[in-house]
Amino acid sequence: MPFFRPTWVEISQEAFASNVRSLKKFIGPSCQILAVLKADAYGHHAASLASLAIKNGASLLGVSSIEEAISLRESGYKDSLLILGGIYPFENFSAVFEYDLIPTVASRESVLFLKKMAEEKKRRYPFHLKIDTGMGRIGMTVESAKKFIDEFGKDEAVQLAGIYSHFASAGEDVEFTLHQLELFKDLEKYVMKSEIKNVFFHMANSAGTILFPQSHLNLVRPGVALYGIQNIPLPRSVELKPVLSWKSKAIFLKRVPAGTPISYGRSFVTKNESEIMTVPVGYADGIPRSTLNKAMVLVKGERRPILGRVTMDHIMVDVTGLNVSIGEEVVMIGRQGNGFISALDWAQWAGTISYEIVCGISKRVPRMVVA
Numbered sequence: 203m204p205f206f207r208p209t210w211v212e213i214s215q216e217a218f219a220s221n222v223r224s225l226k227k228f229i230g231p232s233c234q235i236l237a238v239l240k241a242d243a244y245g246h247h248a249a250s251l252a253s254l255a256i257k258n259g260a261s262l263l264g265v266s267s268i269e270e271a272i273s274l275r276e277s278g279y280k281d282s283l284l285i286l287g288g289i290y291p292f293e294n295f296s297a298v299f300e301y302d303l304i305p306t307v308a309s310r311e312s313v314l315f316l317k318k319m320a321e322e323k324k325r326r327y328p329f330h331l332k333i334d335t336g337m338g339r340i341g342m343t344v345e346s347a348k349k350f351i352d353e354f355g356k357d358e359a360v361q362l363a364g365i366y367s368h369f370a371s372a373g374e375d376v377e378f379t380l381h382q383l384e385l386f387k388d389l390e391k392y393v394m395k396s397e398i399k400n401v402f403f404h405m406a407n408s409a410g411t412i413l414f415p416q417s418h419l420n421l422v423r424p425g426v427a428l429y430g431i432q433n434i435p436l437p438r439s440v441e442l443k444p445v446l447s448w449k450s451k452a453i454f455l456k457r458v459p460a461g462t463p464i465s466y467g468r469s470f471v472t473k474n475e476s477e478i479m480t481v482p483v484g485y486a487d488g489i490p491r492s493t494l495n496k497a498m499v500l501v502k503g504e505r506r507p508i509l510g511r512v513t514m515d516h517i518m519v520d521v522t523g524l525n526v527s528i529g530e531e532v533v534m535i536g537r538q539g540n541g542f543i544s545a546l547d548w549a550q551w552a553g554t555i556s557y558e559i560v561c562g563i564s565k566r567v568p569r570m571v572v573a
């Protein structure tokens with residue numbers, strides 16, 4: 203659909219492809235990548251990146267829900283797709299079959315449902331088993347998993363294709379991360395001793411992949427690193443580029459005298475004569491209101507402050523002395539001249555994480571693929 207309002211997101215397929223290749227090279231030939239494209243690829247438009255991930259070295263993709271998976275299927279993505287979230291109500295397994303998705307299973311109850319359906323459809327159906335090693339979210343304990351594997355590991359109707367767990371603090375807590383890994387490896391050893399073959403073992407998110415090579419096992423599950431907005435230092439051998447830029451244009455300019463209040467609540471009042479630009483992007487697009495008095499945007503390559511409160515559809519920016527014209531490009535996230543503002547900057551201003559910033563860029567902002 204064409205767009206009229208000059209506010210948009212640019213997605214660099216080149217940067218994304220290069221990030222996948224860089225991680226693939228880093229993990230080496232004995233490990234594979236499950237590219238995490240949940241939440242519309244963290245706001246980056248999953249449909250534009252799914253096949254690219256596979257072409258550049260990922261072996262399968264992960265999304266959060268059946269809805270997200272269907273939308274990727276409808277965009278033409280045909281390869282393997284793991285649903286990371288739990289399937290409930292269990293009747294939803296019929297959509298899993300229909301769209302050829304790999305479900306996550308975390309209980310006996312759920313696998314029995316899958317098994318019944320697989321028997322009806324006369325098709326051995328794969329699933330991944332989720333283990334909780336310290337995240338406290340969906341997943342069974344290692345001890346229950348051993349019993350589960352004894353019961354279903356060689357089932358004729360359902361195929362244990364993967365076993366996985368999730369780090370709670372791979373970027374922050376070495377000791378706890380190693381503790382989680384040890385629990386998981388105990389289970390891996392248990393399965394290796396059985397005759398169950400061809401199982402993916404996976405645990406590492408982006409931080410695990412980058413900081414804990416011993417957690418790679420035979421599959422890693424990076425998300426945020428693929429988008430180049432991870433908040434951990436990188437080893438020299440890994441280069442990750444930001445994939446998303448967020449831009450707009452000045453739609454109105456005015457010069458105002460000192461003492462002029464700007465935006466709701468008049469929380470900001472100009473101290474001097476000022477040039478003020480109105481930009482058509484607001485909290486309904488994902489600019490957090492909580493960045494009050496902190497956030498900046500790029501104009502002519504310079505960081506310039508947002509004045510007063512973020513409104514639903516607009517922000518006002520101080521452009522005094524910049525000699526801007528109407529239609530001047532404004533960058534919320536990305537590069538302009540020598541200036542650069544990242545999702546991590548916004549996260550700091552808003553007191554949150556980069557994930558929430560990019561996932562929060564709302565659907566009404568069109569995504570444009572650039573090379």
Ligand SMILES: *Cc1c(COP(=O)(O)O)cnc(C)c1O
Nearest residue numbers: 238286368407408423424425426
């Ligand atoms: C989101 C998610 C990931 C990716 O995490 P990042 O920190 O973005 O790398 C991996 N595994 C699971 C189960 C997830 O939910």
